[in-house]
Amino acid sequence: MAEVAEQEKVVKTPSEPLFSKKNRKLITDPLTDNNPITIQVLGICSALAITAELKASIVMTIAVIFVLGIGNVVISLMRNIIPSKIRIIVQLIVVATLVIIVDLVLKTFAYELSKTLSVFIGLIITNCIIMGRFEAFALANGPWKSFLDGIGNAAGYGAILIIVGFFRELLGTGTLLGIPVLGDPVDKTGLYAFGYENNGFMLYPPMALVVVGLIIWVQRSKNPALVEEE
């Protein structure tokens, strides 16, 4: 009798709710205390390359959310049948396939947008965050958790991209999303009337590193737990 009761108990264990506290953490953690860029220092290359404009940052964010969300699910579904010897190649193929499909769909249905995007789409394949999440999370967890993890990490990456893009475009060209917000630098209106000048330096990739560095500084001084001990 006791055995039967125990068996029933096992069967009846309620499954975890879709948005349990643990699952919510999968999304919120990468946004703050485990941010892929500022804490894990991954995906820096694309963060440098494309953040000179806010629009490009936003577009890249959406693309990475899509690829990492779906890619994590695909890898997670295949996690028990992938031979571990060739798992990295399998992961690469999954990313590349997704990226090519995204590119084709955009070229067909949103040709204008695909032209602005095409460079970044290619860059997604080389984004170490994606391979990192496949390897570290999706290979060991179920599809739903992997999906949340993918969305969370991509959003954490995107948040930094957008912050960096915001400051670089604002200080570098005086525009946001291509719209002048500080006046006209040639006709000397707005802020420029008081002698303000655009800082062309902000448009160069190294300045993205400086901005990311400042973000890391702010984040660590707000949360001392993140600072590594000597």
Added chain:
Amino acid sequence: MARNTESNVYTVLFAIGMVLVVGSLLAFTASYFNPTITLNKKLEKQQNILFAMGINEATLSGNEDDATSFVTTDKVTAEFTKYITTQLVIEGDKVTQDSLAYLIDIKKESDKVKADASYTRKLPLFIGEEKGEKFYIVPVRGIGLWDAIWGYIALKDDLKTVKGVFFDHKGETPGLGANITAPYFYEDFADEQIYDGTQFKGIVVAKGNADPKNLDKNDNEVDAMAGATITGDGVTAMIKKDIAMYLPYFNTLK
């Protein structure tokens, strides 16, 4: 049933299976979408050519705010046939009319010349007419910092003054070289001269030309973009090199 996912046979079979699945998936997707993509590219060329000669959404809607928008894809073919009255293909001394001249691949033509110096390049030329004015539109193609840049230069009837231009690029840096597609850059080309007196000079994207508002239209120069020297030089080079190929034909028109 426990599978041995570590065995060599399984690994090879898995790899083959994966390649087959992914390969056919991509092949099907690509061939399914390909006709629409080709059509999109055709329409884009028509939009770009019209844009260079100053036909844009503003021409049709009358709203000046639309001056930076292409003629929309649903209307572009009709507008293209209306405004582009003649399309010519120039092969050495031979000039033929060809209503599909705009589909000539400039890159392939220049590759053919590279491979075989005796090859006579096909040069497409588009003649547009708006309100009784005649414009000659020349395609140009060159290299920027990272990859190809290209565009169309519309010349006025005197074959010396620029009516308007269109530029595009494959992979220039956003915020820097990619700004050749921005109005503040390409608008400066309007009314510039490609001749200095009688000498053909093209239009130089110049740093430090002390003319940021581009008031001097006879200096053959437009103001360069900060941080995009190599892309700017690429624009200068492609305008000079590619328009020069049309000069023999232009001289027969004068």
